[in-house]
Amino acid sequence: MLVLAIDTSCDDTSAAVIGEGRQLLSNVVSSQIALHQKYGGVVPELASRKHIESIVPIVTEALGMARARLSDIDGIAVTHGPGLVGSLLVGLSFAKSLSFATGIPFIGVNHIEGHLSAIFLEKEPPRFPYVGLVVSGGHTSLYRVDGFEKYTRLGQTRDDAAGEAFDKVAKFLGLGYPGGPVIDRLSKTGNPKAVRFPRPSLGKNSFDFSFSGLKTAVVNHVRLHPAPPEGYPEDLLQDIVSSFQEAVVEVLVRKTLQAVHHQKLRRVVLSGGVAANSHLRQRMVQESSEQGVKVYLPSPVFCTDNAAMIGVLGTEYLKKGLRSPYTLNAFSSLPL
Numbered sequence: 001m002l003v004l005a006i007d008t009s010c011d012d013t014s015a016a017v018i019g020e021g022r023q024l025l026s027n028v029v030s031s032q033i034a035l036h037q038k039y040g041g042v043v044p045e046l047a048s049r050k051h052i053e054s055i056v057p058i059v060t061e062a063l064g065m066a067r068a069r070l071s072d073i074d075g076i077a078v079t080h081g082p083g084l085v086g087s088l089l090v091g092l093s094f095a096k097s098l099s100f101a102t103g104i105p106f107i108g109v110n111h112i113e114g115h116l117s118a119i120f121l122e123k124e125p126p127r128f129p130y131v132g133l134v135v136s137g138g139h140t141s142l143y144r145v146d147g148f149e150k151y152t153r154l155g156q157t158r159d160d161a162a163g164e165a166f167d168k169v170a171k172f173l174g175l176g177y178p179g180g181p182v183i184d185r186l187s188k189t190g191n192p193k194a195v196r197f198p199r200p201s202l203g204k205n206s207f208d209f210s211f212s213g214l215k216t217a218v219v220n221h222v223r224l225h226p227a228p229p230e231g232y233p234e235d236l237l238q239d240i241v242s243s244f245q246e247a248v249v250e251v252l253v254r255k256t257l258q259a260v261h262h263q264k265l266r267r268v269v270l271s272g273g274v275a276a277n278s279h280l281r282q283r284m285v286q287e288s289s290e291q292g293v294k295v296y297l298p299s300p301v302f303c304t305d306n307a308a309m310i311g312v313l314g315t316e317y318l319k320k321g322l323r324s325p326y327t328l329n330a331f332s333s334l335p336l
């Protein structure tokens, strides 16, 4: 079975082709970072317009790289939520039109479930059940995963997503968009113990997260220790972002491992853009191995938004014979 997958949930236009045995034949991601950078975040109207320009060339490129023709494709998988509705509608309408014109069946899938499925693109995927952490620009949630379609949410953020906190702190410090990769890089040479930022726990048995207080703590710290007119010296800036990253990572690792033990499981899977963070990956591996838990990390390119993860998930559903109707809509929020 050859599946064409499309994701236009936010500011990346992505198309991929998945072959038999979850073989990734192509995965093209066209980033809109340059377009949104000067605004310090994604401008939804601009994102939708750019998706419209990109969708045909990107799908054509993905088919070309996979050496596949449209007539070889057995199914189309497309994200229909959650995300920016204007962006989602471009990919979804394109997929529906393509399906209608060619008769190729299509299936709409959940973007969060796509992130959780990214690990199945790797050589050694986990066995079910496991605890999955989705940590991206829009979501920070913990799930017990017993199989495809079998998810139990254990906790989620009550305010900002972790990636959103990275982006907002970076924007406040004038570091540009997206903030995660910049903070990751700058933190490598900073002192993570320079500033003791709060680690919100929300109670012993809660698997919920809260990052907006941490973001405010960074803002307050900077206001109390203002930068000189020429800006912060590099080492001071590195210390601040490194201390912020340390607080985020500590909370993510601690809660995830608590959830694994609470569920009496021994496997944990990371996913979402923030799972590309080098410090989070390193700490998760280190602390898990100390506690006898096995960690599964998707390659960084499969952590940030990509159509390959949508293709892996869509293939599961299409193989079971599941199909979506042409009336399928796009949704800004779509719980698992």
Ligand code: KG4
Pocket: 010, 135, 136, 137, 138, 139, 162, 163, 164, 166, 167, 178, 179, 180, 181, 184, 272, 273, 274, 275, 276, 277, 278, 303, 304, 305
């Ligand atoms: O999964 P994703 O590409 O899109 C959403 O579904 O939200 O995640 C994007 C988020 C952004 O907030 C970005 O700053 C963050 O992932 N991110 C990172 C890193 N790379 C991307 N955060 C921390 N460290 C990174 N290396």
Ligand code: ZN
Pocket: 111, 115, 136, 137, 272, 273, 304, 305
């Ligand atoms: Zn995403």
